[in-house]
Amino acid sequence: MFQGGGRLIAGKLAQDLRRLYEKNRKFGRVSPLDYVMTVCPRCLYSSFPKDWNALNPADNEAIRMATDARRSYIEKILGPLDFTQDRQIVLGAASYLLGMDCYQLRGVSVAPTPKKAVCAIRAAWYFSDLHDEFPNLGYDKIRDLLYQKAAVIYGYTLELMQNGNEPVDQAAGMLGPDTDNNWGFDGVIYLNAFLTKKFKDQMAPKPEDQVLLLSRAKRTLARLYGSGKASKGKPGPIVEMTRELYDEYNAILEAMGGEK
Template sequence: MASKDDKAPSITFYTKEQTQCPICNAKFKQEKVMSGGGRLIAGSLTDELRRLYEPSAKFGEVLPLVYAMTVCPKCLYAAFPQDFCVLDKESLNKIYDGMQDRFTSVKQLFSKIDYAGSRTLNEGAASYYLALLCYESVDTKYSPHIKQGLCALRGAWLFSDMGRKFPEENYSYIADLLYRKSLFYYRRAVELETSGQEMIANLKSFGPDLDKNYGFDGVLYLAALLEVKYGSRTDPEKRRELLAYHRRSLAKMFGLGRSSRNKPGPLLEHARNLYDSIVAEINEDAEDE
């Protein structure tokens, strides 16, 4: 029999208080990741503003994103923690009506998902997919489009991780689909914000990852980056038009001057690199004509 000393070191804990699902009334304790004791060793920051973490000898690989979303283990209602218990009745009723569709959709991706026990990468990736479905039914006052964009982006990250771990599966294909969905929702969120139809300022953190909030500037940067990486190339003229828009947006945000001194250093560096890439593509297209 293994002794307590042989027990694998813990990377998570469960909250003492229970959360009650506002849809099915199920009560459950949430699993949270521990951050101290050398569990999280910050690595590099990707161009998508994702923070990578180095595996530690004691705890192995730890992915905080796996535990970030609140998910009801009974009805699979998923949302950001700040939204889970506060959505209006009409939104909750619509989410309730989509319960069976959530079960069916997630079963097409995973043979087994269990939010009653400790989460794995499967539950982490599925949590963002489920939240993406749930926010389809949420009122505009809760800024669902930017939250769907964030869910799709984080989901793409975790499905990409799964694709590297299990290359024989279709997870990389799902990741690519989520990246393209993220582009759609980021683009739409910026359009709605600009027109005043859906404000996104009430978002607690624009992320996109958990370690730092890059604010609305981060949203504009990611909208441009996703357009460059995943935007359609079937209509060259339309693509040039979109790239020109993002070039102006980046130039305005991170142009030389006093205002740029207040921008986060990593974001400023990535934005300048992206700006150069956009200019290079536009110029290359002009030379080909």
């Protein structure tokens, strides 16, 4: 996939830090994300390659015992799956849903929370693509639910970065959220703010709670924006996107009567 004449045709960087790719005339749809997750075709255990063998006995037993439930859950959404076949959009989507499910059963030593966040947002991207291809199957509802889950889990990840209850540094090399550029913990801060703004109505139905939610995300975003202005080492795209998002936050909070 990563070799040969121009299989990957990179497009723009989306607001949620997804790298878009143009369809290749020769190869059709090409997605580097399809093969990132390692999945057992028998029990549907899914993880990032780094964590594949790092199963302690308790985690191994929990994942083994949940095999039937995992298979039933994923097949209700995507139908029968065969991970011995070449990966495509459906298997790619399934690999990240299964990853979310399996990391839910992992111990804190593998830093499961930030990895669940990455799985959630990547799964949302896949269901966005599935909705584009099959607009009448309700994949947009699953997409939005996954984005909301990602918003919540990125919020938890920010808390873990501050309280140290999980070794989040262990996940630093796989935070992505996409494969073309690892934005690291800057990406976590940015995505927490972006997703909080996008799904504020679902996360906090009351206006006064929305103001508190947005104000908290804005303060964290302000630190990223400030460090970006002060450091020449920060990648330009995320600094500019942070500035634009910060301005949007100011406008929203002002309209809601919150902090300016």
